[in-house]
Amino acid sequence: MSTADFSTVETPIGPFTALVNAEGAVLAAGWTADAENLRQLIHPRLRPAELRERESLGSITTAVTDYHRGELSAIDTVPVSQHSGEFLLHAWEVLRKVPAGDPVTYTEFAAISGRPDATRAAANACARNAAALFVPCHRVLRIGGALGGFRWGLPVKRWLLDHEERAA
Structure with missing residues (x-):
């Protein structure tokens, strides 16, 4: 146990x-x-x-x-342990490399994760991420800058993005 x-x-x-x-x-x-x-x-x-x-x-x-x-x-160096299939594990590793203050779109995230045609899979990686903050899924936006979804609420996502922009 x-x-x-x-x-x-x-x-x-x-x-x-x-x-x-x-x-x-x-x-x-x-x-x-x-x-x-x-x-x-x-x-x-x-x-x-x-x-x-x-x-x-x-x-x-x-x-x-x-x-x-x-x-x-x-x-950045806090260890994280998550389990899933190969793509999600890789996508979560990629998310950890997205710089604070420089968010990417879901389309860009799919591309840097090695599956440029898999925007929905990239969004799914964000949705299934259990280790928020340490795997910074808040750094992924919709095309045009819309926030998209966030398990902890859009006001939290907005605060995090603004905080990173100010401090970066």
């Missing part, structure tokens, strides 16, 4: 919770205080049976706090 640790920290856009495995890799994260909801986003092969609340997750909590204060690169 596996257990994941979680911690919630206040940010300028509300509570942010991260769940980590025993190795310290982020399994799920988002702007919520509902750790159980985050647990359900984790692929069944990685989903922990139990959750254990911690006051802090050490360097991960520090990275979240630093990012929200303007140190955008603080999230």
Whole structure:
């Protein structure tokens, strides 16, 4: 029976919770205080049976706090563990390389993920990403700059994009 640790920290856009495995890799994260909801986003092969609340997750909590204060690169090296098919895993790796302050369109994201005709698959990679912030799906927009969707709400996505533009 596996257990994941979680911690919630206040940010300028509300509570942010991260769940980590025993190795310290982020399994799920988002702007919520509902750790159980985050647990359900984790692929069944990685989903922990139990959750254990911690006051802090050490360097991960520090990275979240630093990012929200303007140190955008603080999230870049936080380890993440997600499970899916080859394309989604690759797309999530690609998302981690999209620079803060320089968002891409879903079409551009599909192209840099190696499948230029797979815009819907690229959008699906964003929708199925459980490790928000650390896999920055908020950096993908519709053609023309429209926000598109975001699990944590469009006001959060707008704040993140504006924050990155100001701090970049």
